[in-house]
Amino acid sequence: MTPLVSAKCTCGALQFEASTAPVTQMICHCTDCRAATGRPSCLTAFFHKGLSAIHGPQTAMRFVAASGARTERVACSQCQTVMFDTSEGFPELIGVIAAVIEPPFVAQPVCHMWVSSRVAGCPIDDGLPQHSRGLPR
Numbered sequence: 001m002t003p004l005v006s007a008k009c010t011c012g013a014l015q016f017e018a019s020t021a022p023v024t025q026m027i028c029h030c031t032d033c034r035a036a037t038g039r040p041s042c043l044t045a046f047f048h049k050g051l052s053a054i055h056g057p058q059t060a061m062r063f064v065a066a067s068g069a070r071t072e073r074v075a076c077s078q079c080q081t082v083m084f085d086t087s088e089g090f091p092e093l094i095g096v097i098a099a100v101i102e103p104p105f106v107a108q109p110v111c112h113m114w115v116s117s118r119v120a121g122c123p124i125d126d127g128l129p130q131h132s133r134g135l136p137r
């Protein structure tokens with residue numbers, strides 16, 4: 001597989017490759033994403049699991065997200081960089097925290113999610129659709 005997109009953690013041990021562009025990209029403002037990434041919001045790029053691969057030592061943290069869906073966040077077991085996000089709500093996709101994707105990745109978010117729990121004082125002025133909670137199913 002020739003990777004089109006690649007990502008790695010801070011220490012480089014945990015790596016991700018995808019042979020296609022992301023299916024979609026979203027900016028999430030939920031408290032789970034904020035706590036995991038230490039940022040006021042989190043751009044995540046979603047890829048088809050079948051067209052991507054993960055190599056390296058990984059630690060999974062399982063929890064029930066605000067949406068009620070069982071969710072798993074995967075970090076590098078060596079440096080603890082949070083890299084991936086999977087959910088029973090979208091079983092065929094893997095979310096990659098965009099901050100760990102290597103250049104020349106282009107951020108092209110389609111919407112904001114969980115705007116109801118965003119950090120006050122951080123205005124959203126990009127004109128994208130805003131969902132107060134998760135995506136309507």
Ligand SMILES: [Zn+2]
Pocket residue numbers: 009010011012013014076077078079080081
């Ligand atoms: Zn690492």
Ligand SMILES: [Zn+2]
Pocket residue numbers: 028029030031032033034114
């Ligand atoms: Zn979130």
